[in-house]
Amino acid sequence: MKKTPVLPSRSALRPLGLDEVQITGGYWGRRQETNAEATIWHCLHWLEKLGWIDNFEKAGTGAEFERAGREFSDSEIYKLAEAMAWEIGRSGSPELEARFIRLTEQISAALESDGYLSTMFGHPGQRPRYTDLEWGHELYCYGHLLQAAVARLRTHGEDDFVRLARQVADHVCDTFGPGGIERICGHAEIEVGLAEFARATGEQRYLDQAKLFIDRHGKRTLGGDGLEYYQDDAHVHDAEVLRGHAVRALYLSSGALDVAADTGDKELLEAVRRQWDRTLARRTHITGGMGSRYQDEAYGDDFALSPDRAYAESCAGIGGVMTAWRLLLATGELSYGDIIERITWNVLAGAVAPDGKSFFYANPLQQRTFDEVPPSGKAVGHSGAGGHRAPWYDVSCCPTNLARTFASLAAYIATVDDGGLQLHQYMPADIATDLADGPVAVRVETDYPESGTITIRIDRNEAGPWTLSLRVPDWADGAQLTGPDGVRRTVAPGRAEITSDFAAGDTVTLELPVGPRWTRADPRIDSVRGCVAVEQGPLVLCAESVDQPGGADVVDLSVDPGKAPVVQDGTVTVSGHVHKHVDAWPYGSNPDPEEGREAAEVALIPFHLRATRGPATMRVWLPTA
Amino acid sequence: MKKTPVLPSRSALRPLGLDEVQITGGYWGRRQETNAEATIWHCLHWLEKLGWIDNFEKAGTGAEFERAGREFSDSEIYKLAEAMAWEIGRSGSPELEARFIRLTEQISAALESDGYLSTMFGHPGQRPRYTDLEWGHELYCYGHLLQAAVARLRTHGEDDFVRLARQVADHVCDTFGPGGIERICGHAEIEVGLAEFARATGEQRYLDQAKLFIDRHGKRTLGGDGLEYYQDDAHVHDAEVLRGHAVRALYLSSGALDVAADTGDKELLEAVRRQWDRTLARRTHITGGMGSRYQDEAYGDDFALSPDRAYAESCAGIGGVMTAWRLLLATGELSYGDIIERITWNVLAGAVAPDGKSFFYANPLQQRTFDEVPPSGKAVGHSGAGGHRAPWYDVSCCPTNLARTFASLAAYIATVDDGGLQLHQYMPADIATDLADGPVAVRVETDYPESGTITIRIDRNEAGPWTLSLRVPDWADGAQLTGPDGVRRTVAPGRAEITSDFAAGDTVTLELPVGPRWTRADPRIDSVRGCVAVEQGPLVLCAESVDQPGGADVVDLSVDPGKAPVVQDGTVTVSGHVHKHVDAWPYGSNPDPEEGREAAEVALIPFHLRATRGPATMRVWLPTA
Structure with a gap:
């Protein structure tokens, strides 16, 4: 069995397993070591400390209990289990293997006899099962459980974890199949989980159920006005662009592509490809980051790509890699690797600190202000807009998601x-x-x-x-x-x-010509008009205040794209100015006088290295004078 | 007694009453007529239809009842009462006077013997009084009740409405005075209400209580992490800029200026003036709109003034007028009238449809997309981002707020x-x-x-x-x-x-030279770099797709600021181009080729007239080619 996360039954290109391709060093080799030695254990520590793992054992007692965490916290345990399974498959770590077996026991405590598994619903004092499909996240959590079971099955083979996942998958089919609850989950993920679990187990009913869920999107079975948020506003076959909550949209696209591949539905493939192409042309930041809006963690309108309010969630980066990889396998077009490379270097690499123990949740392309770094033992609000990586978030989807992706990264080579x-x-x-x-x-x-x-x-x-x-x-x-x-x-x-x-x-x-180069943006992207960026190979660069003359706030910089960027001792600089501005009513016939500009060399660093020397003001897009 | 909303005991300039200054015609004369004949009755209709007035009578029964509306719905009745009082004072309408007396009876039904008055708390099945100061809005509602009572007292004299307000004000002093609940309301408004009611009644204790509330801001007596949202993160004396929820910040500033004036606290005056000046220089749109963020309806970072995601809430416009007017009175500096004029023409005028029966809640400076206009009987989500005015909102603070402002507009002349x-x-x-x-x-x-x-x-x-x-x-x-x-x-x-x-x-x-002129922005405002706007006297102009060659989406326009705007038959046009763009990866060495541009005359209209011929794409800031 191929040790790989995505294995279509039919595709133009066939993926390799982690036993066929290994990263042997370099930047990503180091990141993978850090992931194994630091990030996975860091996540385990937080999940234990916050009681999110304990929820399973408490739920298993049948008594009323005080539950820790948000409604989707179970999924963090599953994503971490997936990371552990890939890492065990990669390195064979006996320490992780022992912990994985213990984790399986802990999770199993909450499994009910009919295959229902949730610490959030159905227990004494809790709401009944499946009474809040919009926000309950039960099926979302299952999807991650199934992806973890795929990793376990493909790297280890049948065991208690996989058997548990089978019971859950069967329960989903029994409950949400034809004649059952004919609705969807507010957060797509079950689709991609079921489809891959079908591939790994050979069980057709799991694929059929995944297809049912895909087909139900757009039937408006969820409540409320904001159906776009859940991608329940339009059928996947019919939509023109990715929209609503970015991570939901990308997980749904991945699941749809899996269903399209295994059912031979070329129209579905073309529909997702069309949505993806338009999303790249109109709704994607230069970093590959997706999601323009803090509000609803959502895609914004076409070309509404403000660098400072970019959300560009780390998990949306992962969802982007998932979608692009499935398009690459399905079509055989190598260019889908461009966006995978862009996201990997400019969203994912920077989302984890070099020591593997703190994370960006959102990845804006401009930091106007920054907060003090809070004490290291404190989780922070999930937008994490303060300009520094945090060890954990109240909504902490990104750390475990990054861990599973880094552990399986060789699969994309x-x-x-x-x-x-x-x-x-x-x-x-x-x-x-x-x-x-x-x-x-x-x-x-x-x-x-x-x-x-x-x-x-x-x-x-x-x-x-x-x-x-x-x-x-x-x-x-x-x-x-x-x-x-x-x-x-x-x-x-x-x-x-x-x-x-x-x-x-x-x-x-x-x-490949990896020297620094000036990059301009489609003029329809209003928020970066009159700006240029510098890219260097696959890396997007940025200016941080700590590197500027006198520590100048980057809001006061301009650059001259008439002069080529210079590389000296590995550092890229561009010629520009530091401006001295005056505060007054900021609109008029000439609010930008020439006086008070001083020539300066503006130093740049890779975007993924931002905020590694403390928080700073930062910008990717540099104004021309 | 001066028939005016703001009457400091000491000030450099003294306001006039509505019996001393009347609007006799013109644009604002017509708007005032429409306000009297349409808007006030429209709001009454909705408040009746939705049961928000009925809440008072139901609460008065003492029995458990099903309450309609959000936690702040009582305030809409009070703001409308204020509008009615000003309008009665202005025109003497007997029809409105009869309705005002009936409304007083309706509100009085819920008044409790100790002066507590809320339909949201303290009744059977409801949470106890003052158990959610962050979000309960009880004191916020009182603030609006007191402003309405000021209007009634100054235009009519003591009556049941004013007596009711006295009981509430006394209750507030009893409950929140020294030794009482030493906290604040999550939404500032009680401060400005108490201070003016103190002026109107001559009751010192109301002013003292207003001062107590002002001084308590920044003592972090509210819960949660987001204290900036409530302006409980810093003392009013110490803050450097307006921040957090824009309407809250502006109401608080107004109350602080009232307290500063009546207690002779020059440091407090200077503190608010400093915050205001910096807010104008760094956090205000060209329209005078404030609040950059849909998230939390909040001020954003300095210079983060994205036109398309501008929130610029109508109520924040009103709060801006309130604050600027108090600064004008306190300092005698006529230039504060500039921003009042700017807001009045470019936020408030456009926030109400010409027929007075639909409203903008948010006033973004760019509309990239638009929604279908919903059926006229339907209230819509409060951001109202769809590019059209709505008859009512789920959070419907703006219509009644605009009604009271239009009715008392002569006071600012x-x-x-x-x-x-x-x-x-x-x-x-x-x-x-x-x-x-x-x-x-x-x-x-x-x-x-x-x-x-x-x-x-x-x-x-x-x-x-x-x-x-x-x-x-x-x-x-x-x-x-x-x-x-x-x-x-x-x-x-x-x-x-x-x-x-x-x-x-x-x-x-x-x-005054009211011909159209090009306006540029401080280069620190990244989101409009490379753009120009056209202003005409106090009016900010905009381009709407319905006026462009072939109905071109405004995203495809550019203009040439080297040529002066032209006025012909009252219409302003500027020379520019319509671009034909190609969708592809939008970043590269030259994503804006010259081919496919066609010269075009770009027609402009006043911003306040946008979306009066159906929704359209729209932009104030026009790209230069």
């Missing part, structure tokens, strides 16, 4: 098809898999994106001639590809291919 | 001091008052802002020589003043004065 191997993400990695005609092994060596050179060495080829396909990012004008024959050629953004009967020791080298 | 008369707002008006040395009468004739000519004719002068002071708006470079001697001279923005022993028939003429 490469795919195969009948013709060969495709490389999507560039990091040091070992890949060993079977192509149509035999096994192959390749090693990827690179310090990308510090340099743009990616070397792919063939270690083994018993498959005869095959095609190595490499994603060339859309920004990589002038990329160079050198084949085993030593011939160097320019390759256009998109897909670069080399077909060869590779010999062991052959190398293919891709050189 | 003029003031007197020992030296003479000051004119602040320009509209057709009759003014007859007593100066230090005798009575004077003047008539203002103008169709401002259609033209910039304002003629002040002296009808009577038995006061000897005195000074007529005229506010010259900050945008009015090149204004001309002609005295009774026929000499015409240029006057600078600020204050223009003529001192004379005026004879009946003398005229003074002020000519």
